[in-house]
Amino acid sequence: MTTMPSLAVEATAPARTSAPEHLVVSGATKRFGAVTVLDDLSISVAKGEFVSLLGPSGCGKTTLLRCVAGLLRLDRGRILVAGAEITRLPAHKRNIGVVFQNYALFPHLTVAENLGFGLRAQGVSRAEAAPRVAEALALVRMTEHADKPVTALSGGQQQRVAVARALAVRPSLLLLDEPFSALDRKLREVMQVELKHLLREVGITAIFVTHDQEEALVVSDRIAVMNAGRIEQLADPATLYGRPASLYVLDFVGQSTRLTGQVMESAEGEVTVDTPLGRVRAPGLFLSGSQVVVAVRPEAMMLDGVAAGMPPSAGINRLTTRIREVSFLGSRTLLHLEVPDSGTTVNRALIELPRLPEGASPGNPVTVAFRAADTMVFPAS
Ligand SMILES: Nc1ncnc2c1ncn2[C@@H]1O[C@H](COP(=O)(O)OP(=O)(O)OP(=O)(O)O)[C@@H](O)[C@H]1O
Ligand SMILES: [Mg+2]
Known part of the structure; x- marks a missing residue:
């Protein structure tokens, strides 16, 4: 497993x-x-x-x-x-x-x-x-x-x-x-x-x-x-x-996927945020309607094939988009994902993988998954 x-x-x-x-x-x-x-x-x-x-x-x-x-x-x-x-x-x-x-x-x-x-x-x-x-x-x-x-x-x-x-x-x-x-x-x-x-x-x-x-x-x-x-x-x-x-x-420290969005729901220390790539759940205390930025480190994101075995109750976020660019860095590969233009410079999505998976080339569709627990939320500045 x-x-x-x-x-x-x-x-x-x-x-x-x-x-x-x-x-x-x-x-x-x-x-x-x-x-x-x-x-x-x-x-x-x-x-x-x-x-x-x-x-x-x-x-x-x-x-x-x-x-x-x-x-x-x-x-x-x-x-x-x-x-x-x-x-x-x-x-x-x-x-x-x-x-x-x-x-x-x-x-x-x-x-x-x-x-x-x-x-x-x-x-x-x-x-x-x-x-x-x-x-x-x-x-x-x-x-x-x-x-x-x-x-x-x-x-x-x-x-x-x-x-x-x-x-x-x-x-x-x-x-x-x-x-x-x-x-x-x-x-x-x-x-x-x-x-x-x-x-x-x-x-x-x-x-x-x-x-x-x-x-x-x-x-x-x-x-x-x-x-x-x-x-x-x-x-x-x-x-x-x-x-x-x-x-x-x-x-300033490290890379991250960052998506601007609006808090749709806030209960029991968890928020649901509408982002340009879909709904994301994350631990946090924000009022419904707040503008926020959700963030995930690239190594906390998985291609959905890997996450498929995770039960839904584990609090997994899933986003579907396309690959924009592939950066081969030797010991790891970064996939840059497309984020619909929402008029901000904040939005971007990255996933880090130990090696390049088959079919991972620009333009191809991709579904990524990451734990709600690994998702951070900040007030939008
Ligand atoms: N003797 C000085 N007289 C006037 N301004 C100064 C003086 N020393 C530093 N400053 C200004 O203070 C600010 C901070 O400078 P400082 O050298 O502490 O920055 P730094 O964080 O070390 O930057 P860097 O990473 O470029 O070395 C800068 O705007 C600099 O121009
Ligand atoms: Mg200095």
Whole structure:
């Protein structure tokens, strides 16, 4: 028997420990001239936690990081690390490690000298610095490159040196601003897993900025989705993907079928929505007549052949349409389905399959099925 794909929200959601809050930002506001870039933003990060800031260009990710690092001063709000207020502390007294997008390594120094520089700036003696440099280089597996000029390293190696340099000062918090953006896709994927492993090993609290949602899903304990200087949702990857708090988060994280519609019936925590592809039932509390958007993740949708064995009582939605386009992605195939034009840009339908079924070509009719329980409903904006 075929098992239903499930979003498995309940099973995987609470990965959080009861570790005490290590970083607390509350009511942070930052303006540049008339523009409010951070808008009364609050976030708490637990000790040892790896949190990503995810959001479109210009939403304030770098600004928040720079405020925490002490490179910018907040207009309002407070920042605490390990219970101590650092809001007005200068950057060099915060003991926060920063890895920038461009690594900001000193090109005329060797790898080891780059690490030693930061330590000596902190007042660490030469004798004490040497073993700490060696330890940090061992952590990122760069020991054999210690005496090379950084200009002789590949992008990935330079990236490791930048992380090692930030870790060598034993910061109480590590901030990383799009550290992989200069790397090609393959290397990025390797570095993401490496970094996650390394930070867990070191046990350091870290904030990682990215605008790549896949990267955020891979590396993070929790992800903060930012929207115009605020945090729209802060949750672990499975919750963020399976239970996005808003259409904005749904749209930003992962792909989905989205259909606008009107609530026809609302009873016992379930709504029936009239969409351009037919009636859809979903868990939710909306008044009859409300305009909503129903959404389903592509892997929660099945071709009806698979769903045929499901009893009707299982709460299965079925929609019939035609295939518009087929995207072969190697390990999976996306079918883009036709949605009658209803005058909005929201509507679209996708189904993800492990392999291309026979007869699945553009123009052919198709019936898809998905569980009501896997269907999300949002108020139409
Ligand atoms: N020093 C500054 N002076 C004036 N405006 C600034 C300054 N720094 C940032 N901004 C503006 O603040 C907004 C947020 O910038 P920020 O760099 O925090 O965005 P971001 O989320 O990091 O974007 P990206 O993904 O492109 O890096 C932008 O509109 C930017 O132009
Ligand atoms: Mg930025």
